[in-house]
Amino acid sequence: MTRVSVVGGAGYVGGELVRLLLGHPGVDLGQVTSSSHRGRPLVSAHPNLRGFTELRFADPAQLEPCDAVISAGAGSAADPSVAQLRGLAPLVVDCGPRLRLRDSAVFRRWYRADPEPEGLLAEAVYGLPEINRTELRHATLASGVGCSAAATILALLPLARTGWALATPAFIEARFGSSAAGSRPGPGGHHPERSGAVRIFAPEGHRHQAEVGQALGWDPGMLSYSGVAVEMVRGISVSVRCFLQQAVTEGELWDAFRATYQAEPFVRIVAQRAGLHRYPDPRWLAGTNLCDVGFAVDPSGKRLTLMAALDNLGKGAAGNAIQTLNCMLGLEEGAGLGFMGLHPL
């Protein structure tokens, strides 16, 4: 068994990591750290875990050597640095943004913070197995993903692989559930402000744009990325409107999506002609590591709508980090990630 510790365990991603790791057949849950909750039982932050663990939160300064660490800290000064984590574990996955962008100037521009040393940025593999599975099998350091970035990349990947050229930038609208903002209270999460919200908070230039451009090898100028806060707790829903230089048929789109995803365990194509559930809907993905992707094309064949949905705490964070770690450990990629969702919810 592999001993895996979790840093930043009191947050929403940390809680989801613990829930999934407790059910993982190849993992022993090691320490779970929190500055704010140190010494308290895990259930004081995560009531869903009552009866499943007696563990208490450890002080981050007391983190001990283990086989792997998944970090879900919010990037506070109390969080161990990437270099410190590497000193304690041969395999490290960091769910935050600090290892996602390879170029330190790009990181500084989008996050207005100091980047990690160039050597670490160069070494870290972007932790989305659908695009970097081979590299992850040899990696000792991996990033996590931005929740809406992962959905957008998976919506656009079939297009990027076919090489069909865009006539204009792709217009991306990402709708965010409230848990994407983390568990620390803020003005946007205050109940009277958030309840019933359909609030545009980034009309253009959402920071996940940089991550999508990097992952697809596209000029970020060919992406126009907006963010909207909506009435969900878990979930990301993304639509991408694209204008192509050449016309394509619905059959060619099916071919492109099937070629990209037919062997992928966690990506499902949802593009039905009839019925209530024709396109991806994050509601049915809560608690899963699934990303549903879909598409529609207008009669001209040049105007496409690409869609994706996922659970921001699942395939958008904790589930994806465990899938990434499974690759790094050489385990079956879906180990511990078999939950298929609930309906109705």
Ligand SMILES: NC(=O)c1ccc[n+]([C@@H]2O[C@H](COP(=O)([O-])OP(=O)(O)OC[C@H]3O[C@@H](n4cnc5c(N)ncnc54)[C@H](OP(=O)(O)O)[C@@H]3O)[C@@H](O)[C@H]2O)c1
């Ligand atoms: N939320 C998402 O959908 C999502 C998706 C993808 C990636 N991520 C990334 O994953 C990382 C963790 O995200 P998160 O959403 O789990 O953040 P979060 O809920 O804000 O938790 C992060 C850390 O903040 C501290 N914290 C949380 N609640 C607190 C409270 N009530 N009082 C004091 N401290 C508290 C905890 O650290 P201490 O107890 O040690 O202080 C916790 O580990 C971030 O880097 C984020 O960018 C998040």
